[in-house]
Amino acid sequence: xxxxxxxxxxxxxxxxxxxxxxxxxxxxxxxxxxxxxxxxxxxxxxxxxxxxxxxxxxxxxxxxxxxxxxxxxxxxxxxxxxxxxxxxxxxxxxxxxxxxxxxxxxxxxxxxxxxxxxxxxxxxxxxxxxxxxxxxxxxxxxxxxxxxxxxx
Amino acid sequence: xxxxxxxxxxxxxxxxxxxxxxxxxxxxxxxxxxxxxxxxxxxxxxxxxxxxxxxxxxxxxxxxxxxxxxxxxxxxxxxxxxxxxxxxxxxxxxxxxxxxxxxxxxxxxxxxxxxxxxxxxxxxxxxxxxxxxxxxxxxxxxxxxxxxxxxxxxxxxxxxxxxxxxxxxxxxxxxxxxxxxxxxxxxxxxxxxxxxxxxxxxxxxxxxxxxxxxxxxxxxxxxxxxxxxxxxxxxxxxxxxxxxxxxxxxxxxxxxxxxxxxxxxxxxxxxxxxxxxxxxxxxxxxxxxxxxxxxxxxxxxxxxxxxxxxxxxxxxxxxxxxxxxxxxxxxxxxxxxxxxxxxxxxxxxxxxxxxxxxxxxxxxxxxxxxxxxxxxxxxxxxxxxxxxxxxxxxxxxxxxxxxxxxxxxxxxxxxxxxxxxxxxxxxxxxxxxxxxxxxxxxxxxxxxxxxxxxxxxxxxxxxxxxxxxxxxxxxxxxxxxxxxxxxxxxxxxxxxxxxxxxxxxxxxxxxxxxxxxxxxxxx
Numbered sequence: 001x002x003x004x005x006x007x008x009x010x011x012x013x014x015x016x017x018x019x020x021x022x023x024x025x026x027x028x029x030x031x032x033x034x035x036x037x038x039x040x041x042x043x044x045x046x047x048x049x050x051x052x053x054x055x056x057x058x059x060x061x062x063x064x065x066x067x068x069x070x071x072x073x074x075x076x077x078x079x080x081x082x083x084x085x086x087x088x089x090x091x092x093x094x095x096x097x098x099x100x101x102x103x104x105x106x107x108x109x110x111x112x113x114x115x116x117x118x119x120x121x122x123x124x125x126x127x128x129x130x131x132x133x134x135x136x137x138x139x140x141x142x143x144x145x146x147x148x149x150x151x152x
Numbered sequence: 153x154x155x156x157x158x159x160x161x162x163x164x165x166x167x168x169x170x171x172x173x174x175x176x177x178x179x180x181x182x183x184x185x186x187x188x189x190x191x192x193x194x195x196x197x198x199x200x201x202x203x204x205x206x207x208x209x210x211x212x213x214x215x216x217x218x219x220x221x222x223x224x225x226x227x228x229x230x231x232x233x234x235x236x237x238x239x240x241x242x243x244x245x246x247x248x249x250x251x252x253x254x255x256x257x258x259x260x261x262x263x264x265x266x267x268x269x270x271x272x273x274x275x276x277x278x279x280x281x282x283x284x285x286x287x288x289x290x291x292x293x294x295x296x297x298x299x300x301x302x303x304x305x306x307x308x309x310x311x312x313x314x315x316x317x318x319x320x321x322x323x324x325x326x327x328x329x330x331x332x333x334x335x336x337x338x339x340x341x342x343x344x345x346x347x348x349x350x351x352x353x354x355x356x357x358x359x360x361x362x363x364x365x366x367x368x369x370x371x372x373x374x375x376x377x378x379x380x381x382x383x384x385x386x387x388x389x390x391x392x393x394x395x396x397x398x399x400x401x402x403x404x405x406x407x408x409x410x411x412x413x414x415x416x417x418x419x420x421x422x423x424x425x426x427x428x429x430x431x432x433x434x435x436x437x438x439x440x441x442x443x444x445x446x447x448x449x450x451x452x453x454x455x456x457x458x459x460x461x462x463x464x465x466x467x468x469x470x471x472x473x474x475x476x477x478x479x480x481x482x483x484x485x486x487x488x489x490x491x492x493x494x495x496x497x498x499x500x501x502x503x504x505x506x507x508x509x510x511x512x513x514x515x516x517x518x519x520x521x522x523x524x525x526x527x528x529x530x531x532x533x534x535x536x537x538x539x540x541x542x543x544x545x546x547x548x549x550x551x552x553x554x555x556x557x558x559x560x561x562x563x564x565x566x567x568x569x570x571x572x573x574x575x576x577x578x579x580x581x582x583x584x585x586x587x588x589x590x591x592x593x594x595x596x597x598x599x600x601x602x603x604x605x606x607x608x609x610x611x612x613x614x615x616x617x618x619x620x621x622x623x624x625x626x627x628x629x630x631x632x633x634x635x636x637x638x639x640x641x642x643x644x645x646x647x648x649x650x651x652x653x654x655x656x657x658x659x660x661x662x663x664x665x666x667x668x669x670x671x672x673x674x675x
Contacts, residue, residue, distance in 0.1 A: 016452065019434030024376075024415055051435075058436040058593075061376045061418030077338030078533055079569045081583070082496035083524070115420060115537075115587065116336055117377055118344040119164040120495035120567065121199035121502050130379045134167035 004029060005037050009044030019045060019055055023062055032063035068103040068110040070148040072096075073127040077116040085124035088141055089113070095145050108149045154187040155233045156208040160263065162195035162348050163380035164341065169220060170203040176224040177205070184228060194349020196263035197503030198250050206245055209235035215245040250502065250519065255481060255489045258466045259342075259505045262349035268387045270395055273352040279397065281468030285360045286405050293364035294320055297467060299475035301487025306332055306423070306460030307535060307564040307640075309553050312467075315457065318447035319365040322455040327367035329358050329409075329457045330432065330450070331464055333374040333381070334416050334423040337536025339495040339567030343461035345503060346491075347374075347381040350465070351388035355398065355411060357464035360471055361457050362409045370411040371451070373428050376418055385413050420537075420591040424639045425458040427593060438593045439639040460565070462491060481507035486552045494520045496569035497529070506551070513547040516570060527572040531656070533580075535564020537587050538644035540651035541577065560651060562644075577656035582610040584648040588641060599642025602633040606649065610660075619661045623653060 008025045012018050022041055026033055033056050042049045056062045074089050089100075096104050096111055103110040119125040122134030128144060136144075159174040160166075174190055181188035198204060201217035205227075214235035216227060223240060230238040242248060256262075265272035273279065285293050298313025319327060331354065335343040347354060358370045374382055389411055392398040400408045414432055416422050422431045426440035429451050450456025466488065470478045479487045486508035492515060494501045499521030516522070516529060523529050531541045540561035542549065549559055556563050571580075585606030592599045606629055613622045630646035637643040653660060 017432055017434040020414065020417060020431065021434075024417070054436050055434070059417030059419050061416075077587075078537060078580070078583070079339045079495040079567075081580075082569055082571045082575065114377060114418075115591070116338045116340075118335060118341040119167050120339045120341055120493065120569070121197075122164050122168055122202070123496060123501075125167065127377075132163050132167035132380070134164055 001030070001034065001036070002040060005040045006044065009041055013044055019047070019052065020059075023056060027062060032066050035064070065103075068107050070108060071110045071112060071129055072145065072148065073112045073114040073117070075115070075117050075119075075123070075125045075127075076113045077120075079116075079120035080124040083123040087138065088124050088126065088136060091138055091141055092145065095142060104149075106149075109145070154189045156189050156191055157233070158191050158193045158206040158208070158213070159203065160195045161192040161267070161380070161384075162202075162263075162345060163378070164199060164344075165195050165202040165204070166380065168202045168218065172221050173203045173205065173219050173224065176221045180224050180228050186228075186233065188233065191266050193265060194262045194267050195345055195503075196245065196251065197259070197345060198248065198500075199502045200500050201242065204242075205232075207232055207235055211235065211244070213245045215242040215248065216240045217242060250500065250504075254505050255507050256505045257469050257478065257481070257489050258353075258462060259346065259350075259491055259503065260469075261353065262345055262503075265350065267349050267351055267384055268391060270352065270391055270397070273350070277472065278352055279356055279403075279468075281471030282356050282359055282397075282403070284471050285363050286403060286407070288363075290320055290364050290366060293360065293471070296475045297364070297470060300470040300478040301475075301482070301485075302463065302466055302470065302478065303486070303553065304460060305462035305466070305490070305565065307337075307562070309563070312459060312463050315447055315459070316361065316364050318445065319367075319455045319457050322448050324455050326369070326452075327365055327455045327457075328451045329361045329365070329367045329370040330428070330459075331358055331370070331372040331461055332423060332425060332428055332458055333372050333378075333461050334420075334428060335378075335461070335565070336375060336420040336423050337539075337565050337567055339533065339569035340493050340536060340565045341495075342491040342493050342503060342566065344378055344381050346461055346465050347378070348384050351385050352392065352397070353465045353468055354385075354461055355388060355392055357467040358411060359398070359402065359409050360467050361459065361464060363407060365455070365457055367457065368408050368410065370409060371432055372411070372413045373416060373422070373432055374413050375416045375422075382413060382415065389413065419593075420587075421593045421639075421641055424641065427639070428458065429456065436593070438595045441638065462565075483507075483509035483550070483552055484554055486554070490551060490563075490566050492551065493567045494570070495567060496532075497523045497525055497572045498570045499524050508550075508552050510551050511547070512542070512549050512551070512568070515551070515568060516547060520570065523570065523572045525572045525574075527574065529570050530573040530575055531571045531577065531580075533569045533571075533648065534567070535562045536567055537584060538640060538647055539564050539567075540647045541580065541655065542651065543655040546655075560647075560654075562647065577652040577659040578610060578614060581649045581652040581660075582607060582614070584645055584652075585610060588645040592641060596636070596638040596642060598633045598636035599638070599645075602629055602637075602642060603645060605629055606633075606645070613660050614664055616663060623657075623660060626653065
């Protein structure tokens with residue numbers, strides 16, 4: 001893993017303001033930002049560990065632990081609330097038996113809140129991995145969640 | 153001859169099954185031995201009709217929607233490839249009542265062309281603004297934008313030309329053009345639609361900005377929640393480099409402009425311009441104290457233009473047709489057109505680009521068709537999570553920066569979220585405080601602590617603990633946040649909260665049997 005991180009740092013380190021680029025590349029490759037990566041990135045970019053940790057922890061998108069095989073993001077923003085999105089939040093938590101920012105014990109699904117997916121003209125919206133779903137009904141959400149648990 | 157069928161690749165159309173529909177059309181055509189070319193366009197913005205499929209006929213494009221996979225076989229049987237009648241047929245797309253009364257200047261090509269085809273872009277008047285700008289002095293370009301009356305469409309409504317003038321007048325070895333594509337406001341999606349439907353327009357606008365102020369490097373700061381836009385922008389930028397619309401010797405001139413997309417990482421605050429610059433530099437997205445303005449000391453300490461996607465995408469049209477053409481639309485000090493985004497509980501949500509001066513009522517009922525639920529509309533929130541809530545008695549307010557300001561609201565990025573009469577405005581006010589607490593960068597106390605205290609005060613209200621005293625406390629808290637915060641996040645969270653209290657006071661004081669405080673979604 002250290003080699004992979006060092007390779008990413010070497011590849012992107014010369015870009016102006018490279019830290020977010022590097023962190024995105026690490027998360028794309030490993031699925032999260034392991035705590036072991038922080039000193040490596042700090043050393044490679046000539047930053048303090050505190051600076052790198054500060055950035056990783058500031059941004060909601062960066063994960064500190066491995067995600068489930070699927071990431072389900074439920075929009076909590078106003079437009080989705082106006083179309084019963086709040087019910088979907090509760091339904092997803094019930095269906096999966098976990099709260100927001102948790103992963104099911106079989107490692108299948110991570111559940112995250114998201115604040116607007118830009119699909120406000122087809123609220124309520126849900127994003128599963130990189131796939132967006134609009135006008136999600138409770139029945140459709142159950143179907144999508146069930147698919148997540150089946151697919152490996 | 154091959155029949156051309158358009159199926160959008162816009163993220164929201166895909167969210168409603170456009171990809172599956174495109175595949176079903178291709179499969180059915182093959183099965184029937186018909187020669188069909190499927191082209192992928194952006195969205196026309198008629199989202200209640202997405203996936204909206206269009207067929208090119210000798211009489212023009214004919215629309216069908218909303219099309220699902222199970223409709224495809226029937227469409228073929230009905231002869232949709234020659235524009236024949238079908239239950240889903242909407243007639244000529246350009247004549248659709250939702251579109252025909254719009255003033256689509258900035259969105260003229262969105263949904264019409266293949267977004268990544270440079271030849272499509274050129275055939276529809278693309279790069280003419282840039283051609284014109286290449287023959288002008290920087291100060292002339294800035295003057296043209298100033299004369300158009302264009303004000304920042306991100307929400308701050310600052311005159312774009314004046315911002316550019318400052319960057320032009322500040323001497324430096326390096327200047328930057330940055331595009332704020334961190335479209336985080338709920339109810340807004342115009343930036344996304346434009347980037348996914350007409351990315352060269354943004355590239356052209358940024359290039360013109362670069363010529364105007366003497367910059368050679370640009371960054372598009374795109375939110376991570378927009379993977380589809382990311383892909384399309386990168387495709388378009390690569391093709392633009394190949395054909396010398398980016399890079400050295402721009403269109404054979406001596407100018408150079410390089411452009412790169414940088415991804416955000418899920419922080420709403422990075423839509424604030426100085427926080428965005430911090431993030432682009434690879435740091436925590438904490439707000440900078442101004443002055444110095446970014447136009448003087450911005451990205452990496454250099455003079456920097458920070459403009460929203462729509463502001464930049466409006467520039468090519470202004471250069472192409474002249475400042476007066478754009479300025480002639482609109483009313484008062486709100487010149488030109490605004491891409492308004494209708495969202496939430498509406499029958500016909502979608503993108504409506506109109507000259508300033510249209511009333512909320514027209515938008516909500518004539519365009520939006522009233523509520524999707526069939527119940528009366530009770531409130532709208534304009535301008536995202538930091539925008540005010542307005543009740544039905546304010547629906548005659550006009551879309552105009554000053555008119556909205558006069559009723560204590562703001563236009564923001566032009567998103568309108570409608571709520572029916574089931575909405576609980578105390579919950580919406582609580583959500584506004586909760587959102588601020590989740591998204592606060594933490595730098596200043598009124599925002600960081602004030603928002604958390606705000607949630608607590610509203611929770612006490614919801615539990616029915618001494619309502620009037622809690623409302624006084626809430627007002628005092630709002631005052632501290634509005635006056636004491638460093639930036640708009642803490643400074644403007646009082647807009648939704650105070651407007652909810654002002655117009656919907658009964659929701660804060662009504663008895664609520666069995667209520668429990670709900671938990672925060674993010675610690």
